[in-house]
Amino acid sequence: MSEADIRKVVQEELNNIAPEIDIATVDPAADLRETIDIDSMDFLNLVTALHHRTGLEIPEIDYPKLATLSGMVAYLEAKLKSAKTA
Amino acid sequence: MPSLGADMETGTLVEWLVKPGDFVKRGDIVAVVETQKGAIEIEVYQPGQIVQFLVDLHSKVPVGTPLALIRTEGEAKAAAPPPLAAAAAPMPAPPVIPQPAAAVMPPPARPPVPLPAAAGVAARKAASPAARRLAEERGIDLSAIAGSGPGGAITSTDVERHLAAAAPPAEAKRPLGLDLAAMRVAIAAAMARSKRDIPHYYLQHQIDVTPCEHWLAARNATLPPDGRLLIGALALKAVAVAIARFPAFNGFYRDNKFEPSAAVHVGVAIAIRGGGLTAPALHDADKLSLDDLMSGMRDLVQRTRAGRMRSSEMTDPTITVSSLGERGVEALYGIIYPPQVAIVGFGKVVTRPWVVDGAIEPRSVVTITLAGDHRVTDGHAGALFLAEIGKLLQEPEKL
Amino acid sequence: MQQELPGTDPIELTYREAVRAALRDALARDKRVFLMGEDVGRYGGCYAVSHGLLAEFGPERIRDTPLSESGFTGAGIGAAMAGMRPIVELMTVNFSLLALDQILNSAATVRHMSGNQFGVPLVIRMATGAGRQLAAQHSHSLEGWYAHIPGIKVLAPATLEDARGMLWTALQEPDPVLIFENVMLYNISGKLPRDAGAVSIDKAVVRRWGSDVSLITYGGSLWKTLEAATALAAEGIEAEVVDLRSLRPLDDVTIMASVGKTRHAVVVDEGWRSGSLAAEIGMRIIEQAFWSLDAPIGRVCSEEVPIPYPRHLENAALPQAPKIVTAAKAALGRA
Numbered sequence: 001m002s003e004a005d006i007r008k009v010v011q012e013e014l015n016n017i018a019p020e021i022d023i024a025t026v027d028p029a030a031d032l033r034e035t036i037d038i039d040s041m042d043f044l045n046l047v048t049a050l051h052h053r054t055g056l057e058i059p060e061i062d063y064p065k066l067a068t069l070s071g072m073v074a075y076l077e078a079k080l081k082s083a084k085t086a
Numbered sequence: 087m088p089s090l091g092a093d094m095e096t097g098t099l100v101e102w103l104v105k106p107g108d109f110v111k112r113g114d115i116v117a118v119v120e121t122q123k124g125a126i127e128i129e130v131y132q133p134g135q136i137v138q139f140l141v142d143l144h145s146k147v148p149v150g151t152p153l154a155l156i157r158t159e160g161e162a163k164a165a166a167p168p169p170l171a172a173a174a175a176p177m178p179a180p181p182v183i184p185q186p187a188a189a190v191m192p193p194p195a196r197p198p199v200p201l202p203a204a205a206g207v208a209a210r211k212a213a214s215p216a217a218r219r220l221a222e223e224r225g226i227d228l229s230a231i232a233g234s235g236p237g238g239a240i241t242s243t244d245v246e247r248h249l250a251a252a253a254p255p256a257e258a259k260r261p262l263g264l265d266l267a268a269m270r271v272a273i274a275a276a277m278a279r280s281k282r283d284i285p286h287y288y289l290q291h292q293i294d295v296t297p298c299e300h301w302l303a304a305r306n307a308t309l310p311p312d313g314r315l316l317i318g319a320l321a322l323k324a325v326a327v328a329i330a331r332f333p334a335f336n337g338f339y340r341d342n343k344f345e346p347s348a349a350v351h352v353g354v355a356i357a358i359r360g361g362g363l364t365a366p367a368l369h370d371a372d373k374l375s376l377d378d379l380m381s382g383m384r385d386l387v388q389r390t391r392a393g394r395m396r397s398s399e400m401t402d403p404t405i406t407v408s409s410l411g412e413r414g415v416e417a418l419y420g421i422i423y424p425p426q427v428a429i430v431g432f433g434k435v436v437t438r439p440w441v442v443d444g445a446i447e448p449r450s451v452v453t454i455t456l457a458g459d460h461r462v463t464d465g466h467a468g469a470l471f472l473a474e475i476g477k478l479l480q481e482p483e484k485l
Numbered sequence: 486m487q488q489e490l491p492g493t494d495p496i497e498l499t500y501r502e503a504v505r506a507a508l509r510d511a512l513a514r515d516k517r518v519f520l521m522g523e524d525v526g527r528y529g530g531c532y533a534v535s536h537g538l539l540a541e542f543g544p545e546r547i548r549d550t551p552l553s554e555s556g557f558t559g560a561g562i563g564a565a566m567a568g569m570r571p572i573v574e575l576m577t578v579n580f581s582l583l584a585l586d587q588i589l590n591s592a593a594t595v596r597h598m599s600g601n602q603f604g605v606p607l608v609i610r611m612a613t614g615a616g617r618q619l620a621a622q623h624s625h626s627l628e629g630w631y632a633h634i635p636g637i638k639v640l641a642p643a644t645l646e647d648a649r650g651m652l653w654t655a656l657q658e659p660d661p662v663l664i665f666e667n668v669m670l671y672n673i674s675g676k677l678p679r680d681a682g683a684v685s686i687d688k689a690v691v692r693r694w695g696s697d698v699s700l701i702t703y704g705g706s707l708w709k710t711l712e713a714a715t716a717l718a719a720e721g722i723e724a725e726v727v728d729l730r731s732l733r734p735l736d737d738v739t740i741m742a743s744v745g746k747t748r749h750a751v752v753v754d755e756g757w758r759s760g761s762l763a764a765e766i767g768m769r770i771i772e773q774a775f776w777s778l779d780a781p782i783g784r785v786c787s788e789e790v791p792i793p794y795p796r797h798l799e800n801a802a803l804p805q806a807p808k809i810v811t812a813a814k815a816a817l818g819r820a
Contacts, residue, residue, distance in 0.1 A: 001696070018359060020359060020360060033412075033413060034413075037359070037413075039357075039411040039412070039413070040316050040317075040318070040411060040412055041316060041318070041383070041384065041387050044311060044314060044316060044384075045384065045387075045388070047311045048310075048311035048312055051310055051311045051312070051742075052745055052746055053746070054696075054746070055691070055694065055696070055725065055742065055743065055746040055747075057310065058311060059307060060303065060306050060307060060314065061307065080694070083691070083694045214748075214778055214779040214780060215775050215776045215777070215778045215779075216748050216776060216777050216778055216779045217779065218776075219776045219777075234818055235779060235780055235817075235818040236780050236781065236815060236816065236817075236818040237818075238818075239780070239818070241748070241779040241780065241818070242748055242779050243779070310738070310742055
């Protein structure tokens with residue numbers, strides 16, 4: 001998966017959770033919980049979906065790294081890279 | 087047309103999910119009805135064979151109107167000419183569908199032979215389990231999709247491609263059936279009636295949920311996201327377990343008297359994105375394991391936000407639990423949803439100085455509140471009930 | 486076949502040397518450990534795994550036995566019950582059938598039959614698999630039969646790291662552990678950190694990440710499966726390769742997570758197809774991940790014949806990379 005692929009997966013899954021939001025307008029550096037009003041259940045559903053799409057473990061302890069759109073993409077990219085070389 | 091809440095007068099039939107000749111069993115979803123609260127999936131309470139539809143699609147009919155005729159198993163065996171008009175008498179809610187004299191018929195010696203289905207099987211398109219599940223979740227008709235899997239079977243990728251091609255612009259994506267303006271009218275009616283009729287009393291109680299947080303962190307650390315629990319699941323379970331010991335908060339106040347409920351069906355207040363609120367029931371929450379309760383909550387939230395609630399979930403919560411989540415406030419004071427007699431509120435978890443064994447420590451603290459119906463209980467019982475919830479949350483591993 | 490592993494100061498070694506290093510380490514660390522089996526001492530082991538250990542540890546701890554699998558496996562069980570930590574080597578899985586009574590009726594049941602008064606902390610190593618032209622009485626893959634037995638653990642180290650690390654963990658178990666070493670792995674070489682040590686024995690591992698199809702395998706078939714995955718990648722198919730590592734218990738969580746993601750599964754198992762471990766895995770996927778599947782589950786197993794002696798027939802009887810490629814493509818509907 002390239003960075004563009006990961007970005008697309010994240011956007012699709014966010015869109016499933018918040019269909020009325022135009023993800024393209026979301027500030028990639030802003031806290032998602034604030035900007036698009038997702039709660040802990042939404043967030044858990046998002047993490048679950050990303051887990052299924054990428055196969056990556058996403059432990060709770062890493063949740064702070066997933067707070068923003070850009071953080072989420074960077075996190076998944078780094079994890080995928082290390083998963084592939086392991 | 088079932089009554090899906092005390093304030094419902096009419097409903098619009100928008101979809102049949104069965105057809106005449108189909109056999110149905112108790113709990114099957116047979117139709118979708120549009121109400122002020124959204125599109126509700128209607129379950130059937132009477133097993134048998136669908137004989138005839140009695141209401142046209144998209145017609146708006148009063149509560150109590152028969153929607154269809156079901157022949158019970160005994161009658162199916164008798165195989166008499168269908169006694170249509172005579173059986174179609176209005177029935178009280180909640181049974182969805184008229185039951186033609188089921189009680190007087192002897193049970194059949196063995197199940198009826200199903201209708202010949204050979205033609206249907208031959209015409210059935212191969213589709214993978216994953217494709218079927220996805221299509222069902224998204225309400226897609228598989229017959230419209232071309233398959234690319236082994237033997238031309240439809241795969242989940244084919245369904246996803248179909249969904250992507252058919253996706254309407256973002257504005258139109260709100261699920262059919264979630265009419266927020268109508269929902270607001272319904273909320274207004276129910277809440278006004280509550281404030282008019284129910285003498286509320288309010289209590290609040292602060293509890294230390296640090297044990298819950300520690301227990302959850304340790305438990306969730308080793309699990310994939312599907313298996314993880316939220317603190318909300320612990321809160322819900324604690325309420326459900328506590329209420330079994332305080333039955334005066336669990337049930338309905340109707341016709342000037344309280345009817346306690348043996349079952350604990352906890353209404354989960356769910357905020358709809360863009361405004362709006364509903365509280366469908368998580369059935370038998372006191373008997374569910376934490377894992378089952380959590381997956382039940384996830385399912386409820388997802389279906390509610392997609393506008394697919396079920397009739398039984400709308401009508402039978404015996405108490406409501408509300409939480410404004412981690413971005414909310416420290417305490418919320420709920421309004422009881424009639425005919426229930428109590429609502430429990432959970433504020434957000436905050437870090438506060440707390441005295442533990444004589445020393446001050448930063449601890450995670452949550453404020454729980456109770457709105458009780460003074461026609462049924464007093465503050466004393468309410469206080470014991472809240473204290474019990476707090477006690478249960480000190481030992482999350484036992485929930 | 487090369488394997489690169491992270492870690493400082495790596496050394497180059499073979500799978501055989503990794504097993505030997507594990508044995509030497511266990512013998513040095515725990516006085517209760519001894520090795521017992523046919524030709525393990527003076528001859529240095531049928532596959533030269535224990536070469537040099539007799540000189541290093543002496544005949545008390547590196548014990549040659551008569552050709553009596555039932556007898557010396559039973560002796561190992563008795564020693565384990567009496568407080569030792571024996572490692573019994575059976576020359577091949579075919580010969581282990583002579584000790585099956587001891588393994589199934591004694592080792593696996595003593596804890597149960599004694600009301601938890603006795604346990605059998607015994608490790609049994611044996612060679613398994615075909616590919617060395619040893620014909621039908623020395624070449625079978627019967628580890629799936631052992632994975633049927635409650636009361637024991639069954640391991641299949643496929644990598645240098647596992648060959649080096651599983652033995653010590655197995656010796657810490659309170660109950661019997663069987664370790665199956667595929668004969669085609671002894672000569673693979675690669676790098677391991679000099680300080681490589683014990684590894685977990687209860688988790689499957691994803692050896693290659695992929696999104697399109699899960700190839701689930703273990704032991705000697707792992708490398709063929711990885712080779713197939715490389716070939717599939719050239720055709721634009723990203724296969725995920727799951728190395729089971731433990732055949733009993735099976736790590737359902739890792740299997741289902743992979744299948745849940747890829748929605749397609751092919752099980753590669755050198756055992757015969759009928760009643761195989763592959764059948765068990767396939768059924769578990771049906772039980773636990775049915776609604777995630779996009780295609781019938783595929784299997785690549787050995788042909789249902791006694792493993793032939795001639796090389797071309799032996800190769801034809803076994804799972805090979807091209808067969809795995811074909812099965813993966815069939816699952817994806819790409820004939």
